[in-house]
Amino acid sequence: MAPDLVRRLREETAARIAAHTDELTALDQAIGDGDHGFNMKRGFEAIAAAAEDLDALALGPALQKAGMTLVMKVGGASGPLYGSFLMAWGKAMTGDPPTREDFAASLAEGVAAVKKRGRSEAGEKTMLDVLVPVLDAITQAQGDPIAAARQAAKDGLETTRDMKATKGRASFLGERSIGHIDPGARSSALLVETVCDVLEENP
């Protein structure tokens, strides 16, 4: 993996989240409390600002540190959810650079941490409806895992539209949550897409 991978991930995730803040806010206003866009922006700006600490680290420790930054800065439920995800993912990522197997096995730990933190599974209109299919796609892909991850994120995001929320603020709406894409699933899909783009910069 490219030596400047951590720097590129840090810069690009912050830029994409910033570019989509209004979209995330609008989605969250429909079925949540409308703070998801700004919370994510604040969190990823804080990660982007931690350049000196992050860029010298291997990917695993960098993910852990970025996760802790989200936990401390975000202020909404997405902080501990994304924070636990990155912390568990980074902790389990042993190889430097990680092999595809390392990447998938450690990502599985990250996804498991989200399930535990949110006491949730896929199918409940959350970020897990993107992360679980993406993990499955990477683990099972016969061909290009990056292409498989992209498609899984896109498809997973779309499945949240017809789901009824049973977790988080959207669950207060019950049936009325149906017909809206989940904002957490949207931010997850956006991040998956961003990571895929950065990974493809230096094949």
Next chain:
Amino acid sequence: MTDCVAIVIVSHSPEVAKGAADMVREMVGEEVRVAYCGGNSEGGLGTDVGAIQAAIRKVMGPKGVAVLVDLGGAETNSEMAIELMADELLGEVVLCDAPIVEGAVMAATEASGGASLDAVRSTAEEFLS
């Protein structure tokens, strides 16, 4: 007094957190230690893991701490805060599944009599059931 369970109130809103803590002091008195926090790290609506940890540190003791939260993110952030400070806790810290204002007052009332953390939590959680 450190022989009572302490109470921590975590709301998305600093005003709600302070108001709930004021009600506890008014109705239960000063013998139960109460700390509160509300708002994200920039002062907007939300919760802040660092502030939650600071509130717990301020009142924690061997009898433990009962934490009352309002909405989803406050719960998730409080769980995260407690996990991350596991090494320094002086006693057990638990979240109560109870409405924040009523739960805090009921928990503090129970705590003021010297009850255990389990009893304090049960009293708070039974309030609406």
